[in-house]
Amino acid sequence: MVAKVLVVLTSQDKIPANGHPTGWFLPEFAHPWEVLHKKVDLTIVSPNGGEAPLDPGSVKMFESDPVSINFLKEQEDLWKNTHKLSDFLSRVNEFDAIFYVGGHGPMYDLHYDHASLALIQAFSAAKKPVSAVCHGPTVFIKAVAKSGQPLLSNAVVTGFSNIEEDQSGMTSVMPYMLEDELNRVTGGRYVNADQPWSEKVVVSRTVDGATLITGQNPASAVGVGKEILKALGV
Structure with a gap:
């Protein structure tokens, strides 16, 4: 049987602090799709359904x-x-892994989304790979295991770094800094590439023992796709 991956996009189309357009980030969907689509079935979802906003800046x-x-x-x-x-x-049993595309959008909707958190927790509890790239790992910060522990407790993770946010000119309008929050929830186990914007992909484990795959930035999108295939044995 062909493995099935649930791909999650943001529905957030504006930065609340300044009203600028945002959404999901083009290469962070395009490159994993290129790696994955011939080998697994992909189903695309978003909090609102329908059209998921593409960040025009990424185009x-x-x-x-x-x-x-x-x-x-x-x-x-x-x-x-x-x-x-x-x-x-109610359909987690139909899928083999879940993947979150980055962009600034997830910082505002998926970070807090109860259905998203429930999905992540269900995938992790079932020992199915959970993965995200760039700002995508924000979706794991509020997730918890049945024990009540943060899902990322003691996990090694990466995600968009503070220096990359500074260089993007976005720090002043962020509701929180992703690197800081990932560091907090993992107990200081956030890691990043030696150079900003360089590839960094980390494979670790959630508290439940599920494979956890995170990528730091757009350059890491291909690597995340490859690690998803590896985790699925494809």
Whole structure:
């Protein structure tokens, strides 16, 4: 049987502090999709269902990246017609892994979303891989195991770094800093690449013993996709 992966996109289309457009980040969906789609079945969901907002800044930033641009031109249906995330709470047994695409959007909706947290907790409890890239790992911060422990307790993780946020000019409008929160919830086990914007992918374990895959930034998106395949034995 072909492995099935649930892919989660944000529904947040604005930065509340300044009203600027946001959403999910183009290469962080395009590159994992390129790695995954011929080997696993992908189902795309978002909190609101329907069209999941694509961060227009990511389109501009990656206009010279052939994978991103081909994806943008040819796969629009994937994010224009997402399923509603909460409809999948009773369907965890149908899937083999869950993957969260980054972008600033998840910092505002998926970080707090109860259905998303319940899904993550169910996947982890079932020992199914949970994964995210860039700002995506924010989705794990509030997740807890049945024991009440944070799901990331003692896990090694990565995600968008403070220096990368500073260099993006976004620190002043962030509700919290992802690196700081990941450090807090893991007990200081956040790690990042030697150089900002370089690839860093970390494979660790949740409290439940599920495989936990995190990538630091857009450059880590391919590596996260490859680690998902490895975790699935594909």
